[in-house]
Every structure is written in C-alpha cells, then in structure tokens.
Amino acid sequence: xxxxxxxxxxxxxxxxxxxxxxxxxxxxxxxxxxxxxxxxxxxxxxxxxxxxxxxxxxxxxxxxxxxxxxxxxxxxxxxxxxxxxxxxxxxxxxxxxxxxxxxxxxxxxxxxxxxxxxxxxxxxxxxxxxxxxxxxxxxxxxxxxxxxxxxxxxxxxxxxxxxxxxxxxxxxxxxxxxxxxxxxxxxxxxxxxxxxxxxxxxxxxxxxxxxxxxxxxxxxxxxxxxxxxxxxxxxxxxxxxxxxxxxxxxxxxxxxxxxxxxxxxxxxxxxxxxxxxxxxxxxxxxxxxxxxxxxxxx
Amino acid sequence: xxxxxxxxxxxxxxxxxxxxxxxxxxxxxxxxxxxxxxxxxxxxxxxxxxxxxxxxxxxxxxxxxxxxxxxxxxxxxxxxxxxxxxxxxxxxxxxxxxxxxxxxxxxxxxxxxxxxxxxxxxxxxxxxxxxxxxxxxxxxxxxxxxxxxxxxxxxxxxxxxxxxxxxxxxxxxxxxxxxxxxxxxxxxxxxxxxxxxxxxxxxxxxxxxxxxxxxxxxxxxxxxxxxxxxxxxxxxxxxxxxxxxxxxxxxxxxxxxxxxxxxxxxxxxxxxxxxxxxxxxxxxxxxxxxxxxxxxxxxxxxxx
Numbered sequence: 001x002x003x004x005x006x007x008x009x010x011x012x013x014x015x016x017x018x019x020x021x022x023x024x025x026x027x028x029x030x031x032x033x034x035x036x037x038x039x040x041x042x043x044x045x046x047x048x049x050x051x052x053x054x055x056x057x058x059x060x061x062x063x064x065x066x067x068x069x070x071x072x073x074x075x076x077x078x079x080x081x082x083x084x085x086x087x088x089x090x091x092x093x094x095x096x097x098x099x100x101x102x103x104x105x106x107x108x109x110x111x112x113x114x115x116x117x118x119x120x121x122x123x124x125x126x127x128x129x130x131x132x133x134x135x136x137x138x139x140x141x142x143x144x145x146x147x148x149x150x151x152x153x154x155x156x157x158x159x160x161x162x163x164x165x166x167x168x169x170x171x172x173x174x175x176x177x178x179x180x181x182x183x184x185x186x187x188x189x190x191x192x193x194x195x196x197x198x199x200x201x202x203x204x205x206x207x208x209x210x211x212x213x214x215x216x217x218x219x220x221x222x223x224x225x226x227x228x229x230x231x232x233x234x235x236x237x238x239x240x241x242x243x244x245x246x247x248x249x250x251x252x253x254x255x256x257x258x259x260x261x262x263x264x265x266x267x268x269x270x271x272x273x274x275x276x277x278x279x280x281x282x283x284x285x286x287x288x289x290x291x292x293x294x295x296x297x298x
Numbered sequence: 299x300x301x302x303x304x305x306x307x308x309x310x311x312x313x314x315x316x317x318x319x320x321x322x323x324x325x326x327x328x329x330x331x332x333x334x335x336x337x338x339x340x341x342x343x344x345x346x347x348x349x350x351x352x353x354x355x356x357x358x359x360x361x362x363x364x365x366x367x368x369x370x371x372x373x374x375x376x377x378x379x380x381x382x383x384x385x386x387x388x389x390x391x392x393x394x395x396x397x398x399x400x401x402x403x404x405x406x407x408x409x410x411x412x413x414x415x416x417x418x419x420x421x422x423x424x425x426x427x428x429x430x431x432x433x434x435x436x437x438x439x440x441x442x443x444x445x446x447x448x449x450x451x452x453x454x455x456x457x458x459x460x461x462x463x464x465x466x467x468x469x470x471x472x473x474x475x476x477x478x479x480x481x482x483x484x485x486x487x488x489x490x491x492x493x494x495x496x497x498x499x500x501x502x503x504x505x506x507x508x509x510x511x512x513x514x515x516x517x518x519x520x521x522x523x524x525x526x527x528x529x530x531x532x533x534x535x536x537x538x539x540x541x542x543x544x545x546x547x548x549x550x551x552x553x554x555x556x557x558x559x560x561x562x563x564x565x566x567x568x569x570x571x572x573x574x575x576x577x578x579x580x581x582x583x584x585x586x587x588x589x590x591x592x593x594x595x596x597x598x599x600x601x602x
Contacts (some may be wrong), residue, residue, distance in 0.1 A: 015504035016423030022429070023479065024414045026472050027431040031438030034449035036321035041448075050448070066510065097333055110585070114344075119533030121550045122577040125557050129350065129570060130363065140362040154578040170343065178592055227440045234535040238554055253536075254562045256444040261540065266448065273444040284440055 035277065042270035050266055059271035066146055069272065072250040079161050079168075079251075080229045086169055087225055088218065091176030096206060098177065099184045112174035120171065124238025127167035128154065154240055155223075157248035164249060168235060173230075183217030184210070219287060226283045230276060233257070252276050302549060310478065328533040342454040351375060358566050374493055375463035376567070378572035383562070391572050393545075394552030398532055398579075405470035413475055417482025418512050422494050423504060432479065438477030440597075447540055454541070466541045470531050478523055485519040486512060518590075525587045526594040529580040549576050 007028050043053045063069050094112065098105060115123060133152040141149040152162030187210060195205040211218075231252035236242060242250045252272060260269030346363050353367040361368075380390040387393075411531050420428055450469060454460040459468070489512070499505045513520075538548040549553070553576045557569045584591050 013423050013425045013504075016419045017425055018423075019415045019504065020419045020428065022412045022471075023419075023475065024431050024434065027434040027438065029448060029453070029471055030446060031441070034446040035438075035441060037449045038445045058528055078489050094336065095351070097329060100329055102329065102333070106588075107334055108337060109592070110588070111340050114581065114584055115340060117529055117580040117591065118577045119535065119550050119580070121533075121535050121554050122573050123343075125553070125573045126347055128557075129566060130343060130346055132363075132566075135358065135363055140364060143362060158514075170340065174340070195489065207556075223440070227442075231442050231444075234550075237535070238558070241558065253442070253444055256447075257540075258535075260444075260448055266561065273442065276442040278443045280442055281442060284437070 031140055038270050039274050039277070041042060042267065042274045044267055044270075044271070046266040048264045048266070055267075058265045060275075061269045062269060063275070068247050069252070069255055071247050072252045072255050075161060075249060076232065076251050078084070079164060079232065080226065082161075082165055083168055083172075083229055084222065084225055086165070087173050087176045088221060089138075090169070090173050092180045092211075094173070094177040095180035095184055098181055101124070109174075109178070112177055114174070115171045116175045118171065120234035121238045123167050123171045127163070127170070128239050131163055131166070134185070143248045155244050157245045160240055160244060160249045164235060167239060168232075171235075176225065179217060179221050179224075183214045186217075187213055216291075219290065222281060223287045227280055229278055230283075316494060338554055344371060346457055347574050347577075350567055351378075353567050355565060355567055365437060372570040374567040374576070377565075378556075378568045381432030382556045382568055382572055383554055384559065386444040391549065391552060391556065391575055394547060394549035395575070397552075398549040401466055401470070401538075401542075401546075402531045404463075405467045405531050406524060407472070408467060409471040409474035409478060409527055410523050412471060413523070414482045414513075414520070415508065416475070416479040417484075417486050418508055419504075420479070420483045421486040422491075422507070432483070435476045435479060436438055439473075443473065443536065450539070461541070461543045461546075463542075466537060467545075469537050469541050470534070472526055473537070474530065476528070479528075481523055482516075489515055492571050505562055514593060521587075522590055525591050528583055529591075532579050539544075 012146070023080075041050050042059055043056060044051055044053050046053075047056065098108060102108070129155050131138075131152070133139065133155060138149060138151045153159040153166070191209060191213070195209060199209070230274070231253055232251050234252060236249055236251050240249045242248075242254055252275070256269050256272045256276065258269075259265045259272060342364075349366050350358060350363060352372070352373050353361065353371050354369060354373065357367060357369065379392050379395075380389065381388055382390045383587055387539055419425075420432055451460060452473075454465040454468070457465075459465040493511060493515075494507060502510065532548075533550060533552070534548065536552045538551045542548070556572055
C-alpha cells in the first residue's frame with residue numbers, strides 16, 4: 001500500500017519530469033559535475049590526458065610561480081577595475097542624459113547599443129585597424145603635419161591595456177546605459193515632484209536620492225559586467241593575441257585555453273580555471289547574500 | 299475646439315510641439331551636443347569599416363582612414379567572400395558563413411525548444427527539487443565557461459560527437475539554457491493560472507497545454523529568445539575554437555584567422571570587408587528587431 005502510493009507520487013507529473021531531463025542533466029552533470037570534476041583534477045599532475053594521480057597543491061604552486069599567470073591576473077585586475085568604473089559611470093551619465101525627455105531618444109539609443117550586437121572579434125579587429133600606427137589615428141594626425149604625434153597603444157606594453165579598454169568600452173557601455181535607463185524609469189515620478197517642491201537641485205537629487213534608490217540596479221549591473229570581464233578572451237585574441245612583447249596583455253582565460261588545448265598540460269589548465277572560478281565566487285557570493293539573504297529564495 | 303486645432307497646427311508647423319522649453323537654451327545645446335559627440339564616437343568604427351572596405355589598396359595606403367573613397371570598388375568584398383585565405387585554404391569567408399548558418403540554425407531551434415519547456419515545467423508543473431535545479435542553472439551561467447570546457451570535451455568524446463556539428467549544437471544548447479529558461483519562466487509566470495487550471499479540468503495534459511495554450515500565447519517572448527540566441531551564437535568564438543575542427547570553424551574564428559594571419563601582405567580593405575560581413579548578420583537582426591533586442595538583453599539583467 002505504502003509502496004504503491006510511493007510509486008504513484010513518483011509518477012505524478014511524469015511528462016513534466018521527462019521534459020525536464022535536459023535541464024536536470026545540464027544542471028547536475030555539466031554545471032555541477034563538470035565544475036567539481038575540474039576542481040578535483042586540478043590537484044593531479046595530468047598532462048596530455050586526465051590522470052587521477054594526486055599531487056596536492058603542486059599545480060597551484062607552479063601556477064603562481066609562473067610569471068605569465070601573475071601578469072595575466074594583474075592585467076585582468078587593472079582592466080577589470082578600469083572597465084567597471086568607466087562602464088558604470090559613463091553608462092549612468094549617458095542614461096541620465098537620455099532621461100531628460102529628449103527628442104529622438106530611440107535614434108540615440110540605437111546608435112549607442114549597436115556595438116553590443118557585434119562580437120568581440122569584430123570589435124577587436126575594427127579597433128585594431130583604427131589604432132593601426134601607420135594608417136590609423138596616429139598616421140592621420142601625422143599626415144596633418146604633427147610629425148611627432150604618437151598614439152599607438154597596441155604596440156606598447158605599457159599602454160596595450162588602454163587600447164583594449166577603448167574597444168571594450170565601445171562595445172559594452174551602451175548595454176550598461178540601457179540597464180541604468182531602465183532603472184531610472186522605474187523610479188516613481190512623485191520622488192521627482194517631491195524633490196522639486198523641496199527645491200533640491202537636479203544634480204543633487206540624482207546623487208542623494210536617485211543613486212541610493214537604484215542600489216539594486218547598480219549591484220546587478222556590476223555583477224553582470226564583472227562576470228563578463230573575468231571571461232575576457234575573444235577581444236584580446238582579436239586585438240593583440242596576448243602581446244606585444246609576449247605577454248603584455250595576457251588574461252587568465254587565455255592561459256587556461258593555451259594550457260588545456262595547446263600545451264597539453266591539463267593540470268595547469270585545471271588549476272588556472274579553478275582560480276577563475278574562485279574569483280567569480282568572490283564576486284558572486286556576497287551578491288547572492290545581499291540579494292537573497294534574509295529572504296528564502298529569490 | 300479652436301484652441302485645440304491651434305495647438306495642433308502649431309505642433310505641425312515646427313518640431314517644437316507644445317513644450318514650453320526653448321530649443322536653443324544653453325542646457326539643450328550642452329545636452330544634445332554631448333549626446334551627438336558620444337554618438338559620433340560610437341559610429342566612427344562603423345564608418346571606418348565601411349569606407350575602408352570600399353577602397354582599393356593603393357588608396358588605403360595613401361589616404362586617411364576616415365575619408366570616403368575617391369574611387370568606389372566592391373572588389374574587397376568579393377575577395378573577402380570568395381578568395382580570402384586561412385592558411386593554405388583560399389576559398390574565402392563564405393565557408394565560415396555557411397558553417398555559422400548550419401551551426402546557428404539547429405542550436406537556436408533546439409535551445410529555445412528545450413528552454414521553453416523548462417520554463418513551462420518550472421511554472422506550471424513544479425516537482426520536488428525543480429527549483430534547486432533552476433538555481434544551479436542560474437549560478438552556472440555566472441561561472442566561467444573555462445572550468446566546464448574539459449569535462450564537456452570528455453562527455454562529447456564519449457558520446458562520439460566531439461568535433462562535429464552536433465557536439466557544438468549541444469554545447470550552445472547547454473550554455474543558452476540558463477538565460478533562456480529564466481526568460482521563459484518569467485514570461486510564463488505572468489500568464490493567468492486560471493487558464494492552465496481550466497485546461498487541466500478539460501483534460502489537457504502536459505504537452506497539450508504547452509502546444510495549445512502556452513505556445514500561442516507567448517510568441518513575443520519566442521521572438522525575443524530568437525534574437526538573443528541568433529546574435530549570441532553567431533558571435534561565439536570560444537566554443538567554435540574548442541569544440542569544432544578547422545573545416546567546421548564558424549565565421550568569427552575564420553575571420554580572426556584571416557585578419558590576424560602573419561603570412562602574406564596585409565590587405566586592410568579585404569580585412570575590413572570580411573569584418574563587416576561577419577558583423578552583418580547580428581547588425582541586421584539588431585536593426586530589424588529594434589526594441590525587442592533591448593528587451594532581450596534586459597531580460598538577462600532582470601533576475602527571477
């Protein structure tokens with residue numbers, strides 16, 4: 001009797017359960033299982049093929065002793081902080097400008113957002129051409145007669161990250177602007193009326209009232225942008241291939257790819273990707289805590 | 299009456315409409331000036347791409363990249379499409395284009411089909427643990443792909459489809475699932491539950507309700523998902539490199555190989571034509587879809 005009821009409970013919603021098999025498999029096997037598998041195998045000395053020969057933290061020690069990896073991390077930190085600050089600040093300012101009941105809002109938005117539809121490869125190649133020292137901006141200005149003008153970020157290890165930033169910001173700021181604009185539009189008109197009645201200047205209303213009210217939008221934007229930055233790969237491949245000078249613009253995702261699929265040193269690749277996971281968790285866990293903490297589920 | 303027609307004719311006469319604000323106030327000059335300058339920055343690369351791709355190589359070398367061509371030529375376009383070389387292979391970007399088409403079409407169809415059913419099951423047919431799987435899925439979308447790449451390679455190799463078209467289609471379906479499931483789940487949750495209950499009373503089952511009620515009522519969200527997936531999969535680079543073989547490389551990978559190849563004389567006009575060709579599909583999708591594109595990307599930001 002009890003067994004029969006148990007079976008009946010299991011077969012309830014049977015079509016729904018069958019239909020959800022791809023989702024369950026993806027969640028458990030690929031996302032959860034794959035992540036755990038990689039973390040576990042990062043403690044082995046796998047070379048060409050994964051082998052369960054555990055060597056403790058050897059791979060991590062080697063990883064952090066490799067200058068290419070430490071440079072990758074520094075590059076990503078620099079690029080990440082600059083990119084976060086600029087996309088969010090510029091995105092917010094543009095959203096505020098767009099929110100002034102302007103004419104042709106759709107046209108402006110269409111223009112600012114179209115780069116986001118393009119791939120990082122296309123973005124990178126276009127900017128590589130514009131920043132080309134011989135024919136690009138530098139060449140044009142020199143042709144005008146300013147012979148000593150120098151603007152060649154991609155071929156100088158000191159400035160190559162700024163070159164990447166120019167392209168990355170071009171691609172992503174429109175998207176942040178759209179998120180911010182949606183946030184601004186979500187704020188009650190009455191807040192503005194109240195501020196006006198109290199005689200608070202517009203800029204002060206934004207800083208003191210609106211920005212704190214848009215806290216959730218800012219945090220969500222930061223999390224989305226940050227998790228995208230950690231994945232940064234295509235743009236670097238297209239613009240610099242990690243150069244100049246060997247590794248001036250290396251990023252962690254590139255290190256992982258090269259060790260996993262080119263250098264046939266799987267253990268290093270696994271350790272490096274585990275570090276990438278760790279860095280995402282550092283961003284993600286406080287956010288999840290802020291967002292869902294207290295509430296049971298969001 | 300007369301007053302109303304007066305304001306209407308005034309509105310017709312000038313672009314100023316009924317707004318009491320002066321058009322040429324310093325504030326407006328600042329506002330529109332800034333926006334126009336920003337838009338010029340955004341438009342510059344597109345302009346440079348188009349102009350360079352329409353010039354001959356001698357003009358590219360002598361002229362300046364911002365000026366329009368003196369002599370228009372479509373030769374770079376033809377060459378990029380038919381003759382551009384990747385390594386020893388000189389059959390142009392057309393191969394990458396068709397590869398991308400045969401990758402994108404099944405990936406889009408499969409990922410949307412699965413994700414829409416997921417969203418439907420999550421809203422209307424909750425079962426024990428369904429929310430847990432969904433939470434894992436959403437968390438998975440933030441985790442760097444790099445950590446799952448090798449396990450997927452093993453899974454695909456075991457299934458015998460590593461390096462094939464279907465392997466890549468499955469990878470796109472997997473990584474499209476979190477965002478699309480979220481999208482459909484949120485949309486379906488807004489459909490009144492009474493409809494679902496009424497259909498249940500009338501004896502409709504899981505698939506009956508999905509095909510006869512949910513699907514016809516949710517066409518807009520299917521269009522949003524379509525836009526999201528077509529642009530996303532077309533623009534993919536990493537999965538194309540990792541999960542396919544060179545003769546199946548998507549357009550982005552082939553483009554990068556053409557432009558960044560070290561051998562031979564650099565033909566910048568052909569490179570720009572190739573770049574523009576690769577960007578054309580998402581650009582067309584973007585300009586045709588308009589506000590739906592915005593809705594699609596905003597959906598990624600609005601959490602469940």
